Amino acid sequence: MRRVFAAVLALWSTLAIVAVLAWSHHPAATTAALQGTPATVVVRGPNGTSQLARVLVLAPGSTAVASTHSSTVGGGTATAATATGGVLVPTSATQPVATTRAS
Amino acid sequence: MSHVPLAWFLARASGLVAFGLLTLSMWLGLAMSTRLLGTRRQKALLGWHRTLVWTGLSMIGLHLISVLADPTLHFGLAAVLVPFAAPWHPGAIAAGIVAGWLMLMLALSFRARKWIGARGWRALHYASFLAFALVLGHALTAGSDLKGVSGSLLAALSLGPTLWLVFLRLLDRPRKRLAAAAAANA
Amino acid sequence: MPLYRVTIDRSLCSGFGSCIEASPRLFRLDGEGIATVTVAETDDASVLEAADACPMGAILVEEVRAA
Numbered sequence: 077m078r079r080v081f082a083a084v085l086a087l088w089s090t091l092a093i094v095a096v097l098a099w100s101h102h103p104a105a106t107t108a109a110l111q112g113t114p115a116t117v118v119v120r121g122p123n124g125t126s127q128l129a130r131v132l133v134l135a136p137g138s139t140a141v142a143s144t145h146s147s148t149v150g151g152g153t154a155t156a157a158t159a160t161g162g163v164l165v166p167t168s169a170t171q172p173v174a175t176t177r178a179s
Numbered sequence: 180m181s182h183v184p185l186a187w188f189l190a191r192a193s194g195l196v197a198f199g200l201l202t203l204s205m206w207l208g209l210a211m212s213t214r215l216l217g218t219r220r221q222k223a224l225l226g227w228h229r230t231l232v233w234t235g236l237s238m239i240g241l242h243l244i245s246v247l248a249d250p251t252l253h254f255g256l257a258a259v260l261v262p263f264a265a266p267w268h269p270g271a272i273a274a275g276i277v278a279g280w281l282m283l284m285l286a287l288s289f290r291a292r293k294w295i296g297a298r299g300w301r302a303l304h305y306a307s308f309l310a311f312a313l314v315l316g317h318a319l320t321a322g323s324d325l326k327g328v329s330g331s332l333l334a335a336l337s338l339g340p341t342l343w344l345v346f347l348r349l350l351d352r353p354r355k356r357l358a359a360a361a362a363a364n365a
Numbered sequence: 366m367p368l369y370r371v372t373i374d375r376s377l378c379s380g381f382g383s384c385i386e387a388s389p390r391l392f393r394l395d396g397e398g399i400a401t402v403t404v405a406e407t408d409d410a411s412v413l414e415a416a417d418a419c420p421m422g423a424i425l426v427e428e429v430r431a432a
Contacts, residue, residue: 078226082234086196090238093192098183211381211420218383218418225381225420289379297380297398 275317
């Protein structure tokens with residue numbers, strides 16, 4: 077009886093911990109995916125302007141969001157960056173931009 | 180649907196449960212040798228001590244199978260059975276492997292008393308302290324769930340009562356009680 | 366007074382010493398760390414307590430003469 081009790085207790089404890097780990101697994105994965113790996117790219121504007129933008133390359137399986145602005149380099153006007161998939165974080169602006177998916 | 184690393188979760192969970200069971204078993208063994216709960220409870224203590232040891236060893240078996248089944252770790256049999264053969268954190272894994280073999284030997288040594296003698300068995304049993312230290316080291320260095328505060332908390336919760344019981348054991352309460360009883364009956 | 370015959374199963378005894386604490390006059394540890402009885406038969410009732418205290422159940426107490 078004692079062995080049965082100990083075995084049942086051990087198995088239930090294990091399953092409970094597995095459940096907790098599984099439950100806490102998804103939110104952590106999403107956050108990590110959104111953070112991604114930063115990189116700096118030069119985005120060429122329509123008038124020959126160059127813009128520096130920080131791109132966050134996300135893990136496969138993450139979803140794209142949307143895009144807005146990037147900052148300009150050496151004058152010129154700011155233009156809306158095309159949402160090809162990456163997170164464009166303006167180097168001096170404050171608005172976040174799009175998300176991307178790593179190939 | 181994102182991938183759920185079930186084998187990895189099972190490895191972590193079974194490792195934690197095994198640690199808990201074996202720590203508890205050690206406390207019961209020390210409670211026996213210090214006569215902490217009196218002489219009448221010795222039989223029950225021994226029964227639970229042995230049950231928890233074998234249940235803990237079974238959980239270690241589950242821990243090994245889960246690690247072997249995990250597709251990310253790529254651990255082979257040698258990596259989980261031979262010290263320093265693991266490709267990831269070999270030192271930390273070796274501590275767990277040596278502790279596991281020690282615990283298995285200690286559990287089996289009880290059945291080998293007729294060959295090694297009661298004194299030999301009792302001397303061998305002191306290796307349980309080494310096994311505990313190695314298990315704790317393995318948990319803190321290889322354990323994914325024991326970084327930072329949780330690791331310190333686990334160490335405190337497991338070491339605290341252990342050190343207290345060892346201190347009681349060192350005070351040699353059983354022998355002093357025996358001497359007092361013998362003197363009273365002289 | 367009942368008379369008790371005490372025997373120890375040496376294959377079970379592991380030298381825990383609980384019997385000695387319960388009944389120090391009747392039990393001792395030999396050179397191998399195994400418990401032995403000092404007298405084969407006794408009317409000392411503490412022998413029952415010693416048998417009860419043994420974690421391995423290695424002590425057998427038989428009542429050979431009723432009270």
